[in-house]
Amino acid sequence: MVLSYFPKVVSHYWSTKPLIRFRMNETAFNNVTQMFRAPVVDISRPLVTLKEPIKHVFVIILESIRADTLPLNRNLAKAVKSTFTSDATATKVTPLLNSLWTNSVRTVASVTSSYTLKSLVSIFCGIYPLNVNFLKEANAENFLYEKCLPELLRETFRTTNNQSAFRSAFFTAARDDFDHQRDLFNKLKFDTTINGFNIYEQVGNVPDLGMFGPADPYILPLMWKWIDNNLADKETNHMMMSLLVTGTHEPFPIPTDWPADDYRIYIDDPSVNSYLNTLHATDDFLKEIIDGFKLRKLYNETLFVITSDHGYVFHDYEREMLGLLSTPLECAFSVPLMLYNPHLEAKQLHGQFTNMDVLPTIMDILLSSIRPTHQSTNQLLSVPCDQVQSILSRYEGTSILRMPVEKQPVRYTFHLANP
Known part of the structure; x- marks a missing residue:
């Protein structure tokens, strides 16, 4: 019955699988459909300026x-009923990320699920995950009812020889043996996936950090190798990369090679303090990545999309909840979302955004970058409107770079808690 809340899921499954018949008042069905629909936008009215075309995408x-x-x-600090120290400022905890945030198109987004793998479905496929516990999306009998970003890029952007202009890869230091993760990534259709098992094979028997695999920096040599090989391949015009950074996952361990002097007391809650220290270590790690993109002269040509799979709960507001299991609290579902490129105008956006908006927004920018425009200083004005409209009509998200049409109903997001 819950499928009735997701009309695109329903229409797909009705056409491919026999379902138990049920009746629902048509008016009620339409009202529910409208509640969950992404806001309609005016494609001709961009909210920001993009001064130069974008060639590559990196989703972090x-x-x-x-x-x-x-x-x-x-x-x-207010939510966890604690107190910050003088070291607990955005410029001290995350100097790089804070700088990127200030110079980005930035907002707060709502995730569809506090379960990582389901959240990835929404980010890369622009759709809701199935409303069932664990990763049933990976099962052979279930379908991702729209093309996910790697496949969509391959089909949309072609070379003069009718070859795909994009190469795609997903990187993470985590192993891929948790809850059918490997099966899911086969469905997401990245050209290449590189994970913790590849680190063991190519780097050696490195120690694990935390719950899922080696520390994040161990993935960098493998990532740079893939990027450098593609840069050397003259047939590779564009790259779409993604990195899942796991260092900020509970139990929030500090990298063993991290200087002891770098550990700070940011807050008097021990769990939150460990969390903020791992975030600080992650900021150092991301700076190394940004420096690597600058060294390879990719920095100015790459759209960096930075977000999170979900939030976290630290006994917020004195609730007896720690972690994500079955929690309904907003802090489990509200995450930062930023789009950064030196040629993309920075702007704080306010609206009802979700992680399903990532795919349509990326496609909007890339379609706007097909041809350098000389008639206008804004690449977003050169977008093929019919192609963008086709994407917006198929996926559950919208482009956050376009002006919403006025007087629309409130957008509701259906959240699936970590089981």
Whole structure:
């Protein structure tokens, strides 16, 4: 019955699988459909300016980052009934990320699920995950009812020889043996996936850090190798990369090679303090990545999309909840979302955004970058409107770079808690 809340899921499954018949008042069905629909936007009215075309995309997904920690603000201390020290400022905890945030198109987004793998479905496929516990999306009998970003890029952008202009890869230091993760990534259709098992094979028997695999920096040699090989391949015009950063996942361990002097007391709650220290270590790690993109002269041509899979709960507001299991609290579902490129105008956006908006927004920018425009200083004005409209009509998200049409109903997001 819950499928009735997701009309695109229903229409797909009705056409492919026999379902138990049920009746629902048509008016009620339409009302529910309208509640969950992404806002309609005016494609001809961009909210920001993009001065130069974008060639590459890098989606960075940070584990368990709440909206009130990036950038860090007093709402976190208030929620956990604790007190910040003088070191607990955004410029000290996350100097790189804070700088990127200030110079980005930035907002707070709502995730569809506090379960990482389901959240990835929404980020890369622009759709709701199935409303069932654990990763049933990976089962052979279930379908991702729209093309996910890697496949969509391959089909949309072609070379003069009718070859795909994009190469795609997903990187993470975590192993891929948890809850059918490997099966899911086969369905997401990245050209290449590189994970913790590849680190063991190519780097050696490195120690694990935390619950899922080696520390994040161990993935970098493998990531640079893939990027450098593609840069050397003259047939590779564009790259779409994604990195799942797991260092900020509970139990928030500090990298063993991290200088002891770098550990700080940011807050008098021990769990939150460990969390903020792992975020600080992650900021150092991301700076190394940004420096690597600058060294390879990719920095100015790459759209960096930085967000989180979900938030985290630290006994917020004196609730008896720690972690994400079955929690309904907003801090589990509100995350930062930023789009950064030196040629993309920075702007704070206010609206009802979700992680399903990532795919349509990326496609909007890339379609706007097909041809350098000389008639206008804004690439977003050169977008093929019919192609963008086709994407917006198929996916559950919208482009956050376009002006919403006025007088629309409130947008509701259906959340699936970590089981």
